[in-house]
Amino acid sequence: xxxxxxxxxxxxxxxxxxxxxxxxxxxxxxxxxxxxxxxxxxxxxxxxxxxxxxxxxxxxxxxxxxxxxxxxxxxxxxxxxxxxxxxxxxxxxxxxxxxxxxxxxxxxxxxxxxxxxxxxxxxxxxxxxxxxxxxxxxxxxxxxxxxxxxxxxxxxxxxxxxxxxxxxxxxxxxxxxxxxxxxxxxxxxxxxxxxxxxxxxxxxxxxxxxxxxxxxxxxxxxxxxxxxxxxxxxxxxxxxxxxxxxxxxxxxxxxxxxxxxxxxxxxxxxxxxxxxxxxxxxxxxxxx
Numbered sequence: 001x002x003x004x005x006x007x008x009x010x011x012x013x014x015x016x017x018x019x020x021x022x023x024x025x026x027x028x029x030x031x032x033x034x035x036x037x038x039x040x041x042x043x044x045x046x047x048x049x050x051x052x053x054x055x056x057x058x059x060x061x062x063x064x065x066x067x068x069x070x071x072x073x074x075x076x077x078x079x080x081x082x083x084x085x086x087x088x089x090x091x092x093x094x095x096x097x098x099x100x101x102x103x104x105x106x107x108x109x110x111x112x113x114x115x116x117x118x119x120x121x122x123x124x125x126x127x128x129x130x131x132x133x134x135x136x137x138x139x140x141x142x143x144x145x146x147x148x149x150x151x152x153x154x155x156x157x158x159x160x161x162x163x164x165x166x167x168x169x170x171x172x173x174x175x176x177x178x179x180x181x182x183x184x185x186x187x188x189x190x191x192x193x194x195x196x197x198x199x200x201x202x203x204x205x206x207x208x209x210x211x212x213x214x215x216x217x218x219x220x221x222x223x224x225x226x227x228x229x230x231x232x233x234x235x236x237x238x239x240x241x242x243x244x245x246x247x248x249x250x251x252x253x254x255x256x257x258x259x260x261x262x263x264x265x266x267x268x269x270x271x272x273x274x275x276x277x278x279x280x281x282x283x284x285x286x287x288x
Contacts, residue, residue: 016079020062023055023058024062026059034095038053038093038094038095054083054087060086061086064082064109065082073116077120082109085112086105093105114137132171135167135168139168142157143172149172227277230273233259237273241255
C-alpha cells in the first residue's frame with residue numbers, strides 16, 4: 001500500500017462534520033472478514049482489500065484524534081495524520097498473530113498524531129526526549145487544577161510517570177509559557193521593541209545549518225542502512241525493543257511468545273543484531 005490510496009480531504013468545519021458522519025456509517029468488519037481482507041493484501045497485494053480495511057477503521061482515528069483536541073491544532077489535521085498511521089498499521093498487520101486490527105493500529109495512529117503535535121504545536125520544541133514526550137502528553141490530564149503544581153504534586157506525578165520531579169516542573173513551565181512575537185508593532189509602544197530588534201544569531205549561519213542537516217541525514221540514512229542489514233526477525237526485535245516510544249517497547253518475554261522461542265534466545269538474537277548494526281554503521285560512515 002502506498003500514497004496511491006487517497007482518503008477524503010477535510011477542508012473546513014462543515015466538511016469535517018460530513019466526514020465524521022461518513023466514516024461512522026461505514027460498517028464494522030467481523031473478525032473473519034478482517035482476516036480474509038488482510039490475507040488478500042498480504043499474499044496478493046490487493047489494494048481493494050487494503051482500502052476496505054482502512055475505511056472500516058477510520059472511525060477509530062476520529063475517536064483517538066478527539067483525545068488530542070486540547071493542543072490548539074485543527075481537528076482535521078489530527079485526523080489526517082492519524083489516517084497516515086492507520087495506513088501504516090494496515091500495511092504491517094499480520095492477522096495470523098490473533099490480534100484484531102483495531103488493537104494493532106492504536107499505536108501507529110497515536111505515534112503519527114504525537115509526531116505531528118510535537119512538530120507543530122509551537123515553533124520552539126517543548127518535548128525532545130522520551131521523558132519529555134511522556135510528560136507533554138500526560139501532564140495536563142494529571143493536574144488536578146489550573147494552579148501551579150506544588151512540590152508534593154510534582155513528586156506524585158513524577159512517581160507515576162517514572163521521571164524526575166524537576167522534569168515535571170520544567171515541563172509545566174514550558175506548557176504554561178506564552179509565545180512571544182518576534183516582530184513588534186510599528187509604533188511607539190513598548191511592544192514596538194520585540195526580540196527581533198535585538199536578537200542576534202551568530203551561531204546559526206546558513207553554512208552551519210547545512211552542515212547540521214547533512215549530519216542528521218547521514219545519521220538517519222545510516223540507521224536505515226544498518227536496519228536493512230538485518231533479517232526480518234532480527235529487525236522486528238530491534239525495532240520493537242529500541243525504536244518505539246517509551247512505554248511501548250516489548251519485553252524479551254513478549255517477543256519470546258510472539259516468535260515461539262525462549263526469552264534467552266530473543267536476547268541472543270538482539271545482541272547479535274545490535275553488533276551487526278554497529279558494524280554496518282561504521283562501514284556506512286567510512287564509505288561517506
